[in-house]
Amino acid sequence: MPRPIPSVDRLVRESCAQFSSRPFLHDAEDGRCFTFGEFDEQISRAANVLRELGIGKGDVVSLFLRNSPEFFPCWLGAIRLGAISNPINLGLEHNLERVLYMLRQSGSRLLIIEAAFAQLAAEVHATLPELPIVFIDALDGSALDWQAALTKASPTIPVVETGPDEPFQMIFTSGTTGLPKAVVQHHAMVADGFALVEDHFGLGGDDVCQCVLPFFHVNAQYTSFFPMLGTGGQLVLFEKFSASRFFPTVRKYGVTYISVVPSLLTRLLSAGLPEDRSLYASLKFIVCGAAPLTAQLHREFVEKSGIPVANGWGMTETGCWGCHMDPAKPVWGAMGKPLAINEMKIVDSDTGRPLPTNHTGSLLVRGPNVFREYFQAPEATHKAFRFGGGWFDTGDDALVDKNGMFWFVGRGSVDTGKVDGEFVNFLSLDSRLWELPGVSEVCCVGVPDPIRGQVVCACIVKEPSATLDDAAVMAWATEAGLAYYEMPRHVLFVQEIPKGDTGKIQRRVMTEQATAALGL
Structure with missing residues (x-):
């Protein structure tokens, strides 16, 4: 069950101390490996560098970074200072207007970026010259030489006390109903969210997770990173998904589970599954979410691969997950059943009246893993919780059958x-x-x-x-x-x-x- 941790940083510190000498993070791109202890030291070094740049508790640090070992010190280093991390979707590389909106709306004090996105950084600087920009790799115009500063920085830093109800991260939605909204995630959401993933799937220190999803989304954070951090497991990191490297990497590292989106299952089928199932014998199951998984695709992948696939449903607002199914007992096309810590129900979208089984209506969720507010958007927050009682209106249409299994019907708006x-x-x-x-x-x-x-x-x-x-x-x-x-x-x-x-x-x-x- 959820562990009583007061903050994300406390979880990181305690896990890294407990499993200090064990391997934790493997970079599938270049073969680097970091122990828990080395991982924690890099976070402290980054926190010290950020502190020298004037970052402190409550400040917002925006990140525009690809999946790499360098992402984590930036992300968690800010959180170690009591600051708020704001990972930005890399799909917006050519959408300057949207990126500027997010930087302004969040009140960002610093942007950390890579040289690969130098053009975007230059455009941001031209519009927001007062915003410091740091490149994690050497490039003229960076506020400092990040790697050199990390090397010189102390590998230790005092604890900054933060409570479970304080924010550690904000992630912007995709703006389906207008401008993107910043979902404020508080520290307790991590304990309540990822620990349920551990318990639901029986994860432990012998598990190895292959991460192919981007860390600017909660899926990679809550389903891959935090469970392996908390249990002493191992994380194998890809910059991005590769069908040709998927199964060879499973075999190389003894991967036991992977989280994907439905389109990746389709790509694996299209690329052709290995005929010799012993090549991925270590893989116990695959977690799937972020988009509807059709019954046809679900069944086809499981039957052709022999790998159990656990479909689920969730949102950034629910700390990634709200419901999941048992991978050993698949119900083709269903979303699953609510997690142990949250409730779900189907109501009439106008009145909020609960609907009987097999009737389509608005999907509501309530629980400690649910967010509390959209940043500086009181009207949007009020609308999201307009039915009262702590129930969050997800904006999705769904139904629940007589067995308590939830089924996705569609997004609440055709728009x-x-x-x-x-x-x-x-x-x-x-x-x-x-x-x-x-x-x-x-x-x-x-x-x-x-x-x-x-x-x-x-x-x-x-x-x-x-x-x-x-x-x-x-x-x-x-x-x-x-x-x-x-x-x-x-x-x-x-x-x-x-x-x-x-x-x-x-x-x-x-x-x-x-x-x-x-x-x-």
Whole structure:
């Protein structure tokens, strides 16, 4: 059950002291390995460097970093000072407007970034010259030589006391209902969230987790990192997913579990599974979430690979997970049952009245793993908890069957979708594409995709004299800096956009028409 830890840093310190000499972090890219003790020293060194830069308790430190061993000292070093880490989605590399919004909205005191994103850093500096920018690798213009500073810094630092209800991290949503909201995560969410993952799956010090998901999302943090940290297990880190290296790495390190999104299962099937199952005999199960896992894909992967897949559901607002299923007892296509520490129910979206089994309604969650507020967004926070009693309205539609199993039906609004596990706001995309010369009307929708689950299709009515074609739309979208998951993968030129009697776009009808027209 959840362990009584007062803070994330206390968990890190205690685990690293307990398992000091044991190997913890393996870099699958270059073979480096860090023991728990070495890992903790790097965090303290980074905390000392950040303190010299003026970072203290309550300050926000934004991170724009890829998966690497260098991510963790930055992330946890800020938290060690009582500061608040703000990892930013790398999919926004070409979306300066969104990145600037996040830096301003969070009140960020520092941006830590890599030379690979030097262009973005330069654009941020041009707009926010008062914001210090530090590169973790050598580059002119960095506020300091990060690696040299780490080497010189002390490997110890006094404890900064923080309570379980204080914030340690804020992560921005994808902005499905407007501008992105910053989810404030407090320290207790970690104890309540990841410990349930440990208990649910029976994880321990002999486990090895292969992490292929990005650390700017909670999935990698709560499902891969914290369970292995807390139990004395090992973490094998990938910069990004690779189908060709997936199973060889499992064999090399004796990996016992992995967390993925559904599109990665599809990519593994497409690449071809090893005929010799002994090559991945150590792999006990795979955790899957972040996007709907269809019954067909769930069954196909399990039957072809022999690897149990535990589907689940959760959000940043629920500390990653809200429900999961037993990997040994799969129910194809279901979300699972609520975790031991939180409740879930289905209600009428207008009245909040609980609905009977097998009736679709709004999915609500309540428990200590649920967040308390969106940063400086009282109206959004009030709306999220408008039904009272501590119940969080997830915005998802679902139903629960007679066995207590929850089933995902869809996002509460037809104006949103999910691509590769990332929420997409179709209304916002409509507004962006209207800026394209030659567009008279536009309606963006989500259509099926065998790899990503869903992708964006831009349905466009051209102005009479326009000479727009697919290539022009794609080129404009790239130039406009849309995130990779917002990019239209299909363009459909239509005579009209379906509308209701009041003139409101019928996006559901447009979705059906686009899916049929594309033969999907």
